[in-house]
Amino acid sequence: MARLDLDLLGKSFGDTTAVAGVSLNVGDGELVSLLGPSGSGKSTVLRMIGGFERPSSGRVLIDGVDVTHVPPERRPTGMVFQSHALWSHMTVFGNVSFGLRLRRVPREEIAKRVEATLELVGLAGYGERLPNQLSGGQQQRVALARSLVLEPKILLLDEPFASLDQHLRERLRDEVRDIQKRLGITALFVTHGQDEALALADRIVVMRDGRIEQVGQPGDIYAAPRTAFVAGFIGAMNMLEGAITDGRILAGGLHLAAAGSGPAHLAIRPEDIEITDSGEDGHVTVRRMIDFGSHVVIDSSLADGSHLRLQTTKGVRVGEGERLGVRVRHYMVFAEALRDPIRYRGAGVDMLPNMELNYA
Template identity: 50%
Template sequence: MSDQAGGAGIDVEALTKTYRGASAPAVAGIDLQIRAGEFMTLLGPSGSGKTTTLNMIAGFEEVTSGRILLDGDDIARLPPHKRGLGMVFQNYALFPHMTAADNIAFPLRQRRVPRAEIAQRVREALALVHLEGHGDRLPGQLSGGQQQRVALARAVVFSPRVLLLDEPLGALDKKLRESLQLQISRLHSELGITFVFVTHDQEEALALSDRIAVFRDGHIEQVGTPSELYESPATHFVATFLGDSNVFTGTARDGLLDTGSATLHCTGPDGPSSLVVRPERMRISTGDEHRATGTNQLSATVTDVVYQGAFRRVLVRFDDGGQGMVRDATSETAVAAGDRVALCWPAGAGVLLPDGQATADTASIG
């Protein structure tokens, strides 16, 4: 909007939420610094604590202990309407009996903004989400994507310094999701305010975020930029939750990982470890001779090939029975189920994580 004051920073300190009768806290003493004006995504599976954290920031959940600082002021005990934060919900939460314009105007009327200013701000908000000419329509006369854009406009019309978004695209189909992702990214750039976005969709998080906080069981596993989390995961959970991974477990010593059935070149400390290799970092060579170049090379049998347009997913079974996957261009080496292949990758293509075990749902060998 025309009078946005810029984003506010949020510092979460030792934040805890415990529900009566629960065996473990929903949020277990987390610390998180959200920079003014950044797009921070809280990512994790259901029950990981990301939505509970967002609701505590919003004021919809009572804090058991800890602090929530908005530009240095503790707001943890303030009611939601006194925090000055915008909120977008997954289910839109529009008033069905009000027009789009009246829905957008609602937070301004609650703040007793003069009528002429309300009209101007509503026009600006409708233009911001490309809904000019739709102000007189009821929510039931709008598509799901249009309703969510009305919800976005309502959340920013009063010029909040922070916008909280709770899985706002979860109810939309894939094409609409991708379209709204672009609009949300554009809104963030234009408004310059702080966005805190909750999702369980890894691709959505990678596409939108300045930084991502990965949640698991009420804790934060890692915080970083999308490229940091994808290229340099700090834990096995991050490596396997954020994108696909091949994971090889064993013992590392002097730059070699002994899995019990293979010896792989790696880079990292000695000791019990798992080597994480992204599917796109591997290359395929066909034929039993396995003459392909590459520091690491494992023989395998193709079990399935999944066509995905410009790319394909090649699923394989290693000779010791472990499962793996390669993602490459469809124009590369032709393979089919039953083919014998060699998977090759340089030592620096993988990330060695010490003292870990591959999770049950990841491709692994050893």
């Protein structure tokens, strides 16, 4: 169990700033996910915590101790790499026991600890196999065991499931979550998959261009994104460009109540749009219907040609070109002039182009 503090951590590669003054506090036993698109600096932050990149500025503190200039081999961290990074010339036992052998742990204890860790990751009895005799998922479990056997204070996971198929990824992430909670280990998890972050993390740190956009619990970030980027990055979102004038936003042919002024984005989650009826006087035209089994997603066009995505319950069937009446439950307005977005509740009022809406 350990605390991790990042204090204005920065990293530049020549003229390029990869990480710009990131500050973050991770509590004992917490699992925090660094989420962002490629090039957002999340992996660089993780590598600086692990000691593989030297920060250009700022500090890394583990349990209050400054480890900024401590080499990786002397840091109390354990890293699980995206590519597994297993040593192909060693068996599973050799891989997992490597760190213990370097620490000159007695042979009997090594055997006991390796066995226990392999059992923890569900690989009991696989010690004598070579990495190339294992599946991708098993290899990643070995990589996890290799880190866990050393009982690091901080576990760092750098997109560990990126190379695995969807089913295996989901199963392994649940297992990792379970192991992390059982051991109470503090962990940082880098991913660009929002589903992974939402499913695993106690808190999510959304990064963009080397900076933190928002930190919060998964539900909070989903429900109350602070920026248009976070709104668009976490979960599906209809993001319509527009402008606010006279207390209304005009976006995508919609005319809705909004405070402020100037250019703005109107953000509506697909599941916050409800189909009311079908007919020639509908508000949107169906372009395509995608049946996911558990729910149905409808791609549609608004009057001005903008796309609007709707999500509805399973069993709904609509045809291409069909016109639908819709009702919005919630929407958000992100205006450049506003410091924070304003969230509006639709209160069951029909959403109609150029119609004045009453919001609670």
